[in-house]
Amino acid sequence: MVFAKNFEDLEVFKLAFKNSLKIHKATLNFPKTEQFELASQLRRCTKSICANIAEGFGKQVTSKAEYKRFLNMALGSCSETRLWLRYCFELGYINKNDYLEYREFYLQIGKMLTKLKTNSK
Secondary structure, eight states: OOOOSSGGGOHHHHHHHHHHHHHHHHHTTSOGGGTTTHHHHHHHHHHHHHHHHHHHHHHTTTOHHHHHHHHHHHHHHHHHHHHHHHHHHHTTSSOHHHHHHHHHHHHHHHHHHHHHHHHOO
16 A cells, blocks of 8 residues: 555655656767667656656556556666666766666666555555
């Protein structure tokens, strides 16, 4: 059961939103050739995590199954984010320290989403 009054109270949302903004800002420095490819894809999947948490939270009143479905989509976007971050690192668009930091945040967000989904009865 979620005891938050709104999605913005959830710690996982706060962490996902904070990191989505960090990554968005970082991708603005990617080469122009990547702005409509890799940078855009990375921005979209980090924002998708936040959007799915928010949308699922709003639907939990009428359907716990829908809430869990949206949390599953957020988990998928979290994994996708880690993949695109790896590409960014391997292509030299982010340094190793940033890559490891972002990767750790998205591993943590994934664990938090899994716990939230498991605790939603």
